[in-house]
Structure formats: C-alpha cells, structure tokens
Amino acid sequence: MKNIFLAEDDADDRMLFEDALKEITIPTQLTVAKNGLELMSNLETVTAPPPPHVVFLDLNMPLKDGFECLQEIRNTSRFKGIPVVIFSTTASDDAVNKTYEDGANYYICKPRSFQLLVKAIETVLTLEMWQAPRPPIDKFVLEIA
Amino acid sequence: MKENQLSDAIRELAFQMDEKEKRAAELVIANKELVFQNKEKENRAAELVIANNELVFKKKEKEKRAAELVIANKELVFQNKEKEKRAAELVIANKELIFQNEEKENRAAELVIANKELVFQNEEKEKRATELTIANKELESFTYVSSHDLQEPLRKIQTFATRLIADESKNLSDKGNEYVLRMQDAASRMQTLLADLLTYSRATSSEQNFEKTDLHIIIEEVKKDLAETIAEKNATIEVVEMCDVHIIRFQFRQLMHNLIGNSLKFSKPGIAPHIILKSRIINGSEVPNQKLLYEKNYCHITITDNGIGFKPQYKDHIFKLFKRLHDKEQITGTGIGLTIVKKIIENHNGVIIATSDLNKGATFDIYIPQPGTEPHRPG
Numbered sequence: 001m002k003n004i005f006l007a008e009d010d011a012d013d014r015m016l017f018e019d020a021l022k023e024i025t026i027p028t029q030l031t032v033a034k035n036g037l038e039l040m041s042n043l044e045t046v047t048a049p050p051p052p053h054v055v056f057l058d059l060n061m062p063l064k065d066g067f068e069c070l071q072e073i074r075n076t077s078r079f080k081g082i083p084v085v086i087f088s089t090t091a092s093d094d095a096v097n098k099t100y101e102d103g104a105n106y107y108i109c110k111p112r113s114f115q116l117l118v119k120a121i122e123t124v125l126t127l128e129m130w131q132a133p134r135p136p137i138d139k140f141v142l143e144i145a
Numbered sequence: 146m147k148e149n150q151l152s153d154a155i156r157e158l159a160f161q162m163d164e165k166e167k168r169a170a171e172l173v174i175a176n177k178e179l180v181f182q183n184k185e186k187e188n189r190a191a192e193l194v195i196a197n198n199e200l201v202f203k204k205k206e207k208e209k210r211a212a213e214l215v216i217a218n219k220e221l222v223f224q225n226k227e228k229e230k231r232a233a234e235l236v237i238a239n240k241e242l243i244f245q246n247e248e249k250e251n252r253a254a255e256l257v258i259a260n261k262e263l264v265f266q267n268e269e270k271e272k273r274a275t276e277l278t279i280a281n282k283e284l285e286s287f288t289y290v291s292s293h294d295l296q297e298p299l300r301k302i303q304t305f306a307t308r309l310i311a312d313e314s315k316n317l318s319d320k321g322n323e324y325v326l327r328m329q330d331a332a333s334r335m336q337t338l339l340a341d342l343l344t345y346s347r348a349t350s351s352e353q354n355f356e357k358t359d360l361h362i363i364i365e366e367v368k369k370d371l372a373e374t375i376a377e378k379n380a381t382i383e384v385v386e387m388c389d390v391h392i393i394r395f396q397f398r399q400l401m402h403n404l405i406g407n408s409l410k411f412s413k414p415g416i417a418p419h420i421i422l423k424s425r426i427i428n429g430s431e432v433p434n435q436k437l438l439y440e441k442n443y444c445h446i447t448i449t450d451n452g453i454g455f456k457p458q459y460k461d462h463i464f465k466l467f468k469r470l471h472d473k474e475q476i477t478g479t480g481i482g483l484t485i486v487k488k489i490i491e492n493h494n495g496v497i498i499a500t501s502d503l504n505k506g507a508t509f510d511i512y513i514p515q516p517g518t519e520p521h522r523p524g
Contacts, residue, residue: 012301089297090343112300112336113307 002053007039009061020118036064074103083129120144288346341481348488380418390444400489403482408450423447446511454501
C-alpha cells in the first residue's frame with residue numbers, strides 16, 4: 001500500500017485525481033489537502049509509518065502555495081526526504097527552475113486527457129524516489145505522452 | 146667894329162665850342178646812359194622771356210590741372226550720385242531691417258509661445274509614455290496571466306471531454322459524440338492560441354540577455370523540435386553560410402522555430418519543402434533600407450522557401466497580431482507566429498522584410514546589428 005499525499009485547491013482536479021487513482025492497479029492510500037496549510041498539517045498528523053511514498057503538489061493554492069510548502073518540507077528534518085512531485089497547469093521556466101532549486105523531485109504538467117492523467121500518476125508511483133538521486137534539470141519535467 | 150665883331154665872333158665860337166664840348170660830354174653821358182638803359186632793357190627783356198616761359202609753363206600746368214579738375218569733378222558728381230543712390234537704398238534697406246526686426250520680434254514672441262507649447266507637449270508625451278509603459282506592463286502581465294490562467298479551465302474541458310468519449314460514448318447519440326469531438330477540436334485550437342499568446346508575452350518581456358551565438362546551434366535545435374514535420378513532409382533544410390550573431394538566445398530560437406515552422410506549414414501540396422538558410426555580415430550601406438544605419442554592421446539572415454507564398458500586398462499585414470491569410474479549415478494557425486517574430490526582431494533592434502508572390506515561395510530578410518564591430522566602408 002502506497003501512501004500518497006495530494007495538495008490541490010481545485011475540486012475538479014481533486015475529483016479527477018481520485019478517479020484516476022481508481023484506474024491504477026497499484027494499491028494506494030490517498031490523503032487530500034485543499035491548500036498548503038492543510039497539507040502541512042496532514043504531514044504533521046498523518047505521517048505515521050510508513051512515510052508518504054510521494055506528495056503531489058499543486059503550485060497555485062490559497063493560504064499557503066506550493067512553493068512555500070516545498071521549502072517548508074525541505075527545511076524540516078523529518079520531512080525533507082519525502083519525494084515531492086510538482087503538479088501544475090503550466091511549466092513556466094521560472095516555476096520549473098525555482099522548484100528544481102528548492103528540491104522538488106519531478107515536475108509534471110497536468111495532462112489534458114484523463115488517460116494521460118492516469119498514466120502520469122502511474123508513472124510517478126513506479127518511480128523509486130526515496131532511494132534514487134534527483135534527476136538532472138533536463139529530466140526534471142516529466143513528459144507524459 | 147671888326148675887332149669887336151671878331152672878338153664877339155671868337156667868343157661866340159669859343160662859347161659854341163664849349164657848348165659843343167659840354168653837349169658832347171652830355172651826349173657821351175647820355176649815350177652811356179642809353180647803353181646802360183639798353184643793357185638794362187635787354188636784361189629785362191631776357192628776364193621777361195624767362196618769365197614768359199615760366200608763365201607759359203604755368204599756364205600749361207594750370208590747363209592740365211583744370212582738365213584734371215574737370216575729370217575729378219565729373220568723378221565727384223558721379224560719386225555723389227552714387228552716394229545719393231546708395232543713401233536711398235540704405236533708407237529702403239533700413240526700413241526693411243526695421244520691418245524684419247519687428248518681424249523677428251514677432252517671430253520670437255511666437256517662438257516663445259511655440260516653445261511653451263512644445264514644453265507642454267513634451268511633458269504630455271512623457272506622461273503619455275509613462276502611462277504607456279505602465280499600460281504595456283499591465284498588458285504583458287495580463288497576457289501572461291490570461292494565457293496561463295485560462296489554460297486551467299481549458300484543460301478541464303479537455304480532460305472531461307476525454308472522459309465523455311471514454312466512458313459515456315455509448316450513452317450519447319452519434320450526433321452527441323460528434324459534438325464532443327468538435328468541442329475537443331475547438332478546445333485544442335484554444336490551447337494553441339493560449340500557448341502562442343504566452344509565447345508572445347514572453348517575447349515582449351524585458352529580458353535582454355544578449356549572447357554571441359552560433360546560428361548553427363539554434364537551427365539544429367529548431368530542426369530537432371520540428372523533426373516530426375520535417376520527416377513527414379520530406380523537407381530539406383539547407384544551411385548555406387552561417388555567421389555568429391548577438392542575440393537573446395531563447396527568443397531567437399523561437400523566431401527561427403516560427404519562421405522555419407511557417408515554411409514547412411505553408412509548403413505547396415505534394416512538393417517537398419526546400420528551405421535555404423543563409424547569414425553573413427554586411428554593412429548598413431549595402432542595403433537600401435532607411436532603418437539600417439550606414440555606418441553599422443549587421444548580420445543578414447535570409448530564410449527562403451519554395452512554398453505557396455503570398456501576394457506582395459500582404460508583406461506587412463502578415464506581421465500583425467491575429468492576421469491570417471488562410472481559412473482555418475485549410476491551414477491551422479492563430480495569427481500570432483509572425484507577430485512574435487516581429488516583436489523579437491524589435492527586441493534586437495533589427496529589421497525584418499518579407500518578400501513573396503503567390504506560389505513563388507517566400508523570403509524573409511533579417512538584419513541584426515553587430516555590436517562592437519568597427520564600421521567598414523566599401524571601397
């Protein structure tokens with residue numbers, strides 16, 4: 001059972017994510033946060049062993065955005081090893097570079113079809129990010145096709 | 146008596162002798178006197194001759210002088226007339242000067258007013274420029290935000306459409322299914338449009354990191370990006386001659402992508418696209434374009450294709466935002482590509498000229514200033 005965290009302020013996207021997860025055969029346990037503050041408190045309270053396999057992190061969120069969450073995770077000793085995959089609508093150079101510098105593991109542009117969304121989540125779940133070193137910057141943005 | 150008479154006669158004779166002698170002596174004296182007087186007269190006459198000569202000479206001199214005076218007089222009369230004429234002219238000229246002076250004062254007063262007006266206009270223009278800068282920045286950020294933020298709901302429309310097709314297709318009529326497909330088609334056009342707008346907004350952003358760049362590298366990158374289309378259309382991209390150019394790299398890559406992409410897109414049906422790329426350093430004086438500076442060197446890049454081209458009257462129109470020459474059904478596009486190209490050229494202080502004719506291919510001439518190069522003059 002893989003323990004997955006999602007921070008996503010958009011209800012449609014949360015629904016699509018949950019639906020996509022159902023299409024994947026890998027057994028998972030999803031913890032959803034509607035904003036950055038909720039995510040951080042989820043990490044505090046729900047991080048009973050096993051630790052999260054991965055955090056899917058949206059960037060544009062109210063109260064505390066994805067950039068702040070990422071920094072906080074990497075600056076907190078008991079969270080800093082948790083793999084973080086950025087899940088955003090667009091991949092502007094600024095956002096990609098900043099999140100890479102701040103220690104995110106991968107960056108995914110939210111796909112425009114449900115089938116690709118399933119594939120994206122599946123791809124992330126099969127990556128062994130706890131053990132493997134971070135990819136170089138040119139492999140940082142995961143292309144899902 | 147005789148004796149008396151004789152003595153009387155002798156006395157008379159003696160007297161007469163005496164008288165004669167006296168008379169002779171007097172004559173001698175008188176003669177001497179005459180001789181003297183004669184000499185005197187001769188002297189006087191000689192003097193008179195001299196004096197006469199002198200007078201003749203003086204007279205001649207006077208006549209000469211008189212003649213000269215006549216001439217001089219005439220000259221003076223003439224000069225006098227001239228001076229009077231000149232004086233009259235000066236009076237006129239003076240009047241003219243006074244008039245001109247007044248005019249100048251009037252004009253100066255007008256200039257003071259005009260100057261104030263100009264100062265005012267200048268201030269207005271500066272104000273306007275500041276407003277424009279602000280408006281421009283707002284527009285840029287608006288373009289960025291809208292193109293970025295609009296992608297989000299669009300992506301959902303697209304994603305839900307894929308779910309409709311995948312899961313609900315059987316519950317929809319044929320018509321319903323077709324509507325979904327049309328919806329997807331429209332959504333994907335909007336996606337391209339927003340992506341292009343985002344690119345445009347990035348092209349207008351103020352990043353100005355100029356680097357000396359080998360154009361080969363840029364072209365190779367673009368060829369990789371477009372590899373699929375190049376293969377599909379069996380296109381040839383010929384790089385004839387290349388020079389280094391000072392450019393904002395990511396923008397220039399975008400520019401080349403758009404231009405080469407266009408050459409591939411607007412190819413003649415059934416004819417493999419042949420694109421020729423050339424670049425060389427030239428002097429501004431070699432090209433009859435007033436936007437190019439005579440003393441400056443430019444990298445002249447030419448992109449020529451064998452595509453469908455366009456009518457010459459559209460050579461400027463094609464660079465305008467959202468302007469297209471073809472039906473959407475015929476050739477897809479958003480009408481932003483060449484606007485981005487133009488914007489990027491402007492960012493480089495360059496010039497771009499499109500030349501074409503219908504079915505005769507198209508040529509794009511680009512001139513990018515070469516910094517730090519000493520102007521060379523032909524010849």
